[in-house]
Amino acid sequence: MKPAKFNYLRPSSMEEAVHYLSEYGEDAKVLSGGQSLIPLLNMRLSTPKYLIDIGRAEGLSYIKEDGESLVIGTLTKHTEIEKSELVKGKCPLLSEAIRWVGHEQIRNRGTVGGSIAHGDPSAELPCVLTALRGEIVIVDVNGEEIVSPEDFFLTYMLTSLQPDQLVKEIRFPRIKPTCGSAFVEVARRHGDFGLVEVAAVVDLCEDGRFSDVKLAIGGVNSVPTLLEDVERLLVGKEPTEEIFNEAGDLTMELVEPESDLHGTAEYRRELSGTMVIRALKQATDRAQGGRVM
Amino acid sequence: MEGIKIHLKVNGQDISREVDPRLLLSDFIRENLLLTGTHIGCEHGVCGACTIQVNGDPVRSCLMLAVQADGCEVKTVESLIQENGELSHLQQAFSDNHALQCGFCTPGFLMTLSSFLEENSNPSEEEIRKCISGNLCRCTGYSNIIKAVKQAAQTVSN
Numbered sequence: 001m002k003p004a005k006f007n008y009l010r011p012s013s014m015e016e017a018v019h020y021l022s023e024y025g026e027d028a029k030v031l032s033g034g035q036s037l038i039p040l041l042n043m044r045l046s047t048p049k050y051l052i053d054i055g056r057a058e059g060l061s062y063i064k065e066d067g068e069s070l071v072i073g074t075l076t077k078h079t080e081i082e083k084s085e086l087v088k089g090k091c092p093l094l095s096e097a098i099r100w101v102g103h104e105q106i107r108n109r110g111t112v113g114g115s116i117a118h119g120d121p122s123a124e125l126p127c128v129l130t131a132l133r134g135e136i137v138i139v140d141v142n143g144e145e146i147v148s149p150e151d152f153f154l155t156y157m158l159t160s161l162q163p164d165q166l167v168k169e170i171r172f173p174r175i176k177p178t179c180g181s182a183f184v185e186v187a188r189r190h191g192d193f194g195l196v197e198v199a200a201v202v203d204l205c206e207d208g209r210f211s212d213v214k215l216a217i218g219g220v221n222s223v224p225t226l227l228e229d230v231e232r233l234l235v236g237k238e239p240t241e242e243i244f245n246e247a248g249d250l251t252m253e254l255v256e257p258e259s260d261l262h263g264t265a266e267y268r269r270e271l272s273g274t275m276v277i278r279a280l281k282q283a284t285d286r287a288q289g290g291r292v293m
Numbered sequence: 294m295e296g297i298k299i300h301l302k303v304n305g306q307d308i309s310r311e312v313d314p315r316l317l318l319s320d321f322i323r324e325n326l327l328l329t330g331t332h333i334g335c336e337h338g339v340c341g342a343c344t345i346q347v348n349g350d351p352v353r354s355c356l357m358l359a360v361q362a363d364g365c366e367v368k369t370v371e372s373l374i375q376e377n378g379e380l381s382h383l384q385q386a387f388s389d390n391h392a393l394q395c396g397f398c399t400p401g402f403l404m405t406l407s408s409f410l411e412e413n414s415n416p417s418e419e420e421i422r423k424c425i426s427g428n429l430c431r432c433t434g435y436s437n438i439i440k441a442v443k444q445a446a447q448t449v450s451n
């Protein structure tokens with residue numbers, strides 16, 4: 001029996017969960033899929049007095065369309081996103097990225113809300129959400145609040161979430177059918193956290209120039225990061241070898257990786273440039289293939 | 294802390310027990326139910342030795358609390374043996390192909406693979422490799438495991 005003692009609460013609704021959080025939030029941890037939290041409990045890096053298991057709370061697992069977004073309930077499991085035809089059709093970037101999250105056994109229990117709330121800078125979903133300018137819907141006893149990824153992710157494993165707040169759902173803007181998207185990652189082994197990962201979406205004008213570019217990188221900074229300067233560099237330009245290389249060079253200037261056991265800062269910087277080029281080329285290919293020129 | 298009553302089905306049998314909420318499902322299976330086929334390696338989700346099936350899906354039993362399995366259908370490696378006492382196709386294929394040495398990792402591989410083969414009876418080598426990427430083996434070098442999976446898939450499709 002490895003986790004330290006705790007009081008176990010299993011709310012059956014979001015309202016009940018939020019009520020517990022307002023009461024015990026400072027001393028409590030929310031348990032969703034448990035794929036990040038239970039290892040921390042097992043190692044006793046986390047010893048909450050109360051564990052609020054939202055796994056059985058009704059009505060928090062769904063994937064639906066709402067206007068321009070795919071709205072995904074916090075308890076939706078990675079596997080469900082992976083299998084969803086709706087996600088494949090409306091947000092292929094998310095379908096492509098989700099397969100990189102851990103191994104199947106992890107994806108069968110891990111949830112989208114848990115991944116976002118955990119705030120790991122090398123996790124795939126935060127990177128996709130950042131690139132797409134998605135939204136995180138948070139609730140507490142006072143009501144709902146919508147937060148942007150930039151305001152939500154503060155630094156390594158730290159988000160703006162307050163102890164009495166719950167992630168309710170995540171909104172991923174759908175990708176226009178004329179766009180091409182790509183998610184690329186280098187990990188030591190498939191299923192491990194990425195060393196560097198890039199999410200890219202591009203749209204092209206009739207004359208073949210970039211009309212829109214969305215680009216985010218994960219694994220190299222303390223939070224998933226938008227590469228807005230690279231986006232600006234590309235819009236209005238033609239997709240040529242030179243411009244892709246310029247995008248890669250600029251990326252290498254923008255990132256601030258650190259060295260660890262899995263790779264040096266120099267290697268990660270170099271890899272960032274390469275991966276941005278790879279993602280942009282693939283997304284551009286797909287955008288070109290998807291339209292009649 | 295008082296215990297919490299849980300009801301679940303393990304390998305087809307209805308079970309009711311009172312458990313401490315901090316009891317891991319892996320420990321519940323081994324120590325309370327004495328089903329010691331489920332092995333424990335790392336206890337943080339990395340090695341795959343503790344893989345079981347919950348409601349048909351392979352999951353890590355070291356990353357679940359026993360209370361979370363309340364109301365679920367659980368299958369451990371002990372469920373694979375056939376009613377007449379013979380090994381399942383997959384177990385037989387592991388034996389035939391020397392796909393285990395010390396056997397520590399084997400239950401986890403079998404529980405991952407038996408669910409995989411049910412969904413994909415004719416997998417490519419790449420699909421097999423991807424499937425087993427979440428299970429670590431120190432002994433075999435994986436090649437014989439891949440051979441065993443191919444044999445098992447073939448036996449079933451014949």
Ligand SMILES: Cc1cc2nc3c(=O)[nH]c(=O)nc-3n(C[C@H](O)[C@H](O)[C@H](O)COP(=O)(O)OP(=O)(O)OC[C@H]3O[C@@H](n4cnc5c(N)ncnc54)[C@H](O)[C@@H]3O)c2cc1C
Nearest residue numbers: 030032033034035036037102110111114115117123167338
């Ligand atoms: C071997 C292994 C490999 C992995 N590889 C990857 C990988 O490559 N990429 C990746 O992205 N992840 C990876 N993970 C983590 C996994 O994806 C988790 O599924 C995910 O990070 C957390 O989701 P969860 O539902 O399991 O959350 P939990 O573990 O239940 O919770 C994680 C954290 O979020 C908080 N939380 C959960 N839900 C809410 C909520 N609704 N509101 C407020 N707070 C909440 C919890 O309190 C906790 O602090 C890996 C895990 C393992 C064990």
Ligand code: FES
Nearest residue numbers: 334335336341355
């Ligand atoms: S013991 Fe569960 S994955 Fe290693």
Ligand code: FES
Nearest residue numbers: 394396430431432
């Ligand atoms: S057979 Fe020994 S670890 Fe796999």
